[in-house]
Amino acid sequence: MFITANDPNRTSWLEVENSSDFPIQNIPFGVFITKDDVITIGTRIGNFAIDLSALQMLGYFKDIELTDDVFLQDSLNDFIAAGKKTWRAVRNRVAEIFDTKNDTLKNNQKHRDVIIFDIKDIEMQLPVLIGDYTDFYSSREHATNVGKMFRDPNNALLPNWLHIPVGYHGRSSTVVPSGVNIKRPMGQTLPKGESLPVFGPSKRVDFELETGFITTDGNLMGENIPVNQAEDYIFGMVLLNDWSARDIQTWEYVPLGPFLAKNFGTSISPWVVTLDALEPFRVASPTQNPAPLPYLQQKGDKAFDINLEVYITPKNAEGKLICQSNFKYLYWTMSQQLAHHTINGCKINSGDLMGSGTISGTEPTSFGSLLELTWGGTKPIEMPDGSTRTFIEDYDTITMKGYCQNNEIRIGFGEVSSMLLPATVTVK
Numbered sequence: 267m268f269i270t271a272n273d274p275n276r277t278s279w280l281e282v283e284n285s286s287d288f289p290i291q292n293i294p295f296g297v298f299i300t301k302d303d304v305i306t307i308g309t310r311i312g313n314f315a316i317d318l319s320a321l322q323m324l325g326y327f328k329d330i331e332l333t334d335d336v337f338l339q340d341s342l343n344d345f346i347a348a349g350k351k352t353w354r355a356v357r358n359r360v361a362e363i364f365d366t367k368n369d370t371l372k373n374n375q376k377h378r379d380v381i382i383f384d385i386k387d388i389e390m391q392l393p394v395l396i397g398d399y400t401d402f403y404s405s406r407e408h409a410t411n412v413g414k415m416f417r418d419p420n421n422a423l424l425p426n427w428l429h430i431p432v433g434y435h436g437r438s439s440t441v442v443p444s445g446v447n448i449k450r451p452m453g454q455t456l457p458k459g460e461s462l463p464v465f466g467p468s469k470r471v472d473f474e475l476e477t478g479f480i481t482t483d484g485n486l487m488g489e490n491i492p493v494n495q496a497e498d499y500i501f502g503m504v505l506l507n508d509w510s511a512r513d514i515q516t517w518e519y520v521p522l523g524p525f526l527a528k529n530f531g532t533s534i535s536p537w538v539v540t541l542d543a544l545e546p547f548r549v550a551s552p553t554q555n556p557a558p559l560p561y562l563q564q565k566g567d568k569a570f571d572i573n574l575e576v577y578i579t580p581k582n583a584e585g586k587l588i589c590q591s592n593f594k595y596l597y598w599t600m601s602q603q604l605a606h607h608t609i610n611g612c613k614i615n616s617g618d619l620m621g622s623g624t625i626s627g628t629e630p631t632s633f634g635s636l637l638e639l640t641w642g643g644t645k646p647i648e649m650p651d652g653s654t655r656t657f658i659e660d661y662d663t664i665t666m667k668g669y670c671q672n673n674e675i676r677i678g679f680g681e682v683s684s685m686l687l688p689a690t691v692t693v694k
């Protein structure tokens with residue numbers, strides 16, 4: 267089916283500012299609650315949230331094969347399970363309904379009243395019920411920087427890294443949407459020069475600039491998803507902040523990898539931007555040398571040109587843009603990550619979340635974590651209020667933004683923005 271929703275010349279009868287991340291060509295999916303406490307699946311155009319369950323009930327999706335109440339849900343899981351043809355049909359239809367040339371809904375005030383909400387009048391929720399969360403480690407620059415600091419500056423990249431999209435299984439219970447604040451974790455750390463650990467609040471809380479992709483059911487247990495079909499099983503992408511406690515991490519990670527340093531909070535942006543919407547921004551990923559094993563060899567361009575930004579904002583003070591990176595820098599693609607994840611027969615479900623791994627580029631201003639930006643805390647960042655940062659302070663807000671832009675359209679993700687709260691000691 268043709269992706270008519272991507273027509274760059276289409277305009278909407280809903281007002282959309284030029285700088286908006288959500289023109290009529292985006293049509294992301296999310297879950298929101300209205301002032302009347304109705305929870306529903308919706309989309310967004312400009313600063314308007316659109317209730318898809320109301321559109322379905324009022325007959326606007328009549329000829330699309332959909333189960334009853336598929337949008338009157340508190341998660342996207344069932345809709346995602348319906349598969350790519352259905353997502354595409356719904357996006358195409360939403361584009362038609364809100365097209366300037368179509369005045370059916372435009373002229374029906376009764377329908378408009380129950381379908382369209384000002385974005386200020388709704389509250390975004392976690393878009394999916396996340397069964398499993400996996401986090402990859404796919405930026406060569408990030409892996410090299412961390413390897414230099416944590417291990418051996420002369421052999422920064424471990425020998426498996428150029429052959430395997432390395433990852434670890436994370437924890438879905440603490441994945442939260444933008445706006446939910448994160449508490450500084452307590453834990454064990456090994457003070458410098460000591461041989462015994464101490465217990466207390468982490469002193470090195472960090473962010474990791476990542477994106478995440480959300481899957482649909484693609485395989486049975488014991489089967490794999492081939493690399494060149496993997497995109498059929500990717501519903502869409504979000505921005506992701508993998509909050510990380512570096513002091514807890516360095517002490518605990520040997521030999522099984524991150525554990526408590528990374529499962530106290532993972533924040534995601536609430537609107538899932540479909541791969542279909544990102545199609546105009548498809549680009550090549552970095553050349554891979556050595557060539558990966560055949561099951562990881564992909565045909566065609568599998569990366570997307572997504573500009574990424576990170577801001578740090580102290581309480582009641584001016585914020586600062588501290589990182590500018592791009593999704594296209596990643597060495598391993600989402601297709602390779604999904605193919606690798608399933609090559610042993612691991613089952614992927616509708617609503618699983620896969621983190622890209624920290625997205626760093628070659629320039630120091632493109633490093634995707636404070637660990638790298640301040641080089642292990644040795645190069646503090648100056649803030650507009652005169653204070654400095656090595657790691658995140660209590661009441662700092664971390665905001666990540668992401669958008670694609672060409673000379674015709676802008677497709678964005680909005681933001682993921684959350685504050686770090688002080689630790690509370692719950693263990694006596």
Ligand SMILES: O=C(O)/C=C/C(=O)CC(=O)CC(=O)O
Pocket residue numbers: 401402403404405408409412413416474476508510519524528622623624
């Ligand atoms: O190299 C290590 O020991 C650990 C690296 C990380 O902290 C990275 C991680 O969570 C994966 C990523 O975001 O790239």
Ligand SMILES: [Ca+2]
Pocket residue numbers: 401402474476508621623624
């Ligand atoms: Ca990470």
Ligand SMILES: [Mg+2]
Pocket residue numbers: 436507508509510528529530531532
């Ligand atoms: Mg995390």
